[in-house]
Amino acid sequence: GAVVSQHPSRVICKSGTSVKIECRSLDFQATTMFWYRQFPKQSLMLMATSNEGSKATYEQGVEKDKFLINHASLTLSTLTVTSAHPEDSSFYICSARDRGQGADTQYFGPGTRLTVL
Amino acid sequence: LAKTTQPISMDSYEGQEVNITCSHNNIATNDYITWYQQFPSQGPRFIIQGYKTKVTNEVASLFIPADRKSSTLSLPRVSLSDTAVYYCLVGDGAYSGGGADGLTFGKGTHLIIQP
Numbered sequence: 001g002a003v004v005s006q007h008p009s010r011v012i013c014k015s016g017t018s019v020k021i022e023c024r025s026l027d028f029q030a031t032t033m034f035w036y037r038q039f040p041k042q043s044l045m046l047m048a049t050s051n052e053g054s055k056a057t058y059e060q061g062v063e064k065d066k067f068l069i070n071h072a073s074l075t076l077s078t079l080t081v082t083s084a085h086p087e088d089s090s091f092y093i094c095s096a097r098d099r100g101q102g103a104d105t106q107y108f109g110p111g112t113r114l115t116v117l
Numbered sequence: 118l119a120k121t122t123q124p125i126s127m128d129s130y131e132g133q134e135v136n137i138t139c140s141h142n143n144i145a146t147n148d149y150i151t152w153y154q155q156f157p158s159q160g161p162r163f164i165i166q167g168y169k170t171k172v173t174n175e176v177a178s179l180f181i182p183a184d185r186k187s188s189t190l191s192l193p194r195v196s197l198s199d200t201a202v203y204y205c206l207v208g209d210g211a212y213s214g215g216g217a218d219g220l221t222f223g224k225g226t227h228l229i230i231q232p
Contacts, residue, residue, distance in 0.1 A: 002163070034219040043204075044161070046219035059219075093160045095220075105151065106220060108160035 003027055004096050006109035013084055014117055020080045021112045023094030029074035030096035034106065035067070038091040050077040084116045121205045126227040135192045137226050139205030142186050150181060150188045153204045155225070161204060165190065200230045 003026040013019050023033055031052045036044040048069055049057040056069035066088075068080040077096075081088055091113055095106040122140040129135045141150065149168050153161035165172055167179040167188070178191040192199060202225040 004160075006160075036219070036222075043222040043224055044220075046221065049219055091158065095160075104149075105163060105166055107163055108153070111158065111160045113158065 002098050002105070002107040004094065004107045004109040006094055006112050008112060009110060010113045010115075012115045012117065015085050016083055018080055018082045019084055019114060020078055021092055021094075021114075023077045023079070023096070023109050025075045025096040025098075025107075028096070028098050030077075030098065031074060032097045033071060033077040034095045034097070035069065035077075035079050036093045036095065038093060038111075044093060081114065084114070086116045089114055089116045120221075121207055121223050123203075123205050123223060123226045125224060126229065128229045128231065129195055130231050131196055132194050135195050135199070135228065135230075137190045137192075137203055137205075137228065138187060139190070140187045141205070141207045144185050144207050148185075148207045150179065150185075151206045151208070151220075152177070152179065152190045153206065155202045155204065164203075195228075195230050197230050197232065200228060202227050 005024045005026055007022045011019055033050040035047045037047050038044045046059050047062045047067060048059060050069045050071040052071045052074055058064045066082055068082060071077040091111050093108055093111040095108045098105050098107060149166055151166040152164040154164050155161040165174055165177045165179045167181055169181050169185060172179045180189045204222055204225040206220050208220060
C-alpha cells in the first residue's frame with residue numbers, strides 16, 4: 001500500500017517550453033500533496049503544498065506563476081514548469097500525505113528528472 | 118518544525134548491525150519521528166515511524182528514549198544494497214484538520230556498506 005507514482009520519469013525540453021509533471025496516489029486518497037526539488041548532491045527542498053480543491057501554498061522564493069500546481073482530485077496533483085530555463089533543470093519529487101490512524105505519513109513518488117536545454 | 122542533526126556519513130560492512138542516531142532537541146509534543154531512505158535518482162522511501170519507545174517492522178527498528186530528544190534507526194545485518202542516504206524527520210503526525218506541513222529535510226546520513 002501507500003504507492004505514489006509520477007509521470008514522466010524523465011523529460012528533456014527546450015528552453016522556453018512548458019512541462020507538466022503528474023503525481024498520483026495509487027491506493028489512498030490524499031487531500032494534501034507536496035512538491036519538492038532536489039539538486040545534485042543536495043537534500044530535498046520543499047517547493048509548495050498542494051491542497052485538493054484549493055490554491056497551492058508556495059514556499060518563500062518559489063515563483064507561483066512559474067510553477068503552476070493543480071490538485072483537481074484526491075489522487076492527482078500536477079506541477080507545470082512554465083517557460084522552463086536551464087536553471088530549472090532538477091529532480092522534482094512529489095509526496096502524498098496518508099492520513100493514517102494517529103500519524104500522518106508522507107509517501108514519495110519516484111521523481112522526475114527535468115533537463116532543460 | 119523541529120530541526121534534526123545526523124552524522125553526515127557512516128561506514129559499515131555487510132552483515133553488521135548499523136545504528137544511526139538523530140538529535141531533535143526541540144521536538145514538540147505532537148511530533149512523530151520518521152525515517153526515509155533515498156537512493157540516487159529516486160524518491161525517498163519510507164522506512165519507519167514512531168512516537169516513543171520502540172517500533173519494529175520488517176526492515177528496521179526505531180528506538181526513542183523517554184525524553185524523545187533523539188532517536189536511533191537500527192538496520193540489522195546490512196547488505197551492499199543498504200548503501201543510501203538516510204533522513205530523519207520530525208513533524209506533526211497528528212492530523213489537525215487545518216492543513217499539513219511539508220517536510221524539512223536535513224542533509225541526511227550517507228551510509229556506505231562495504232563487502
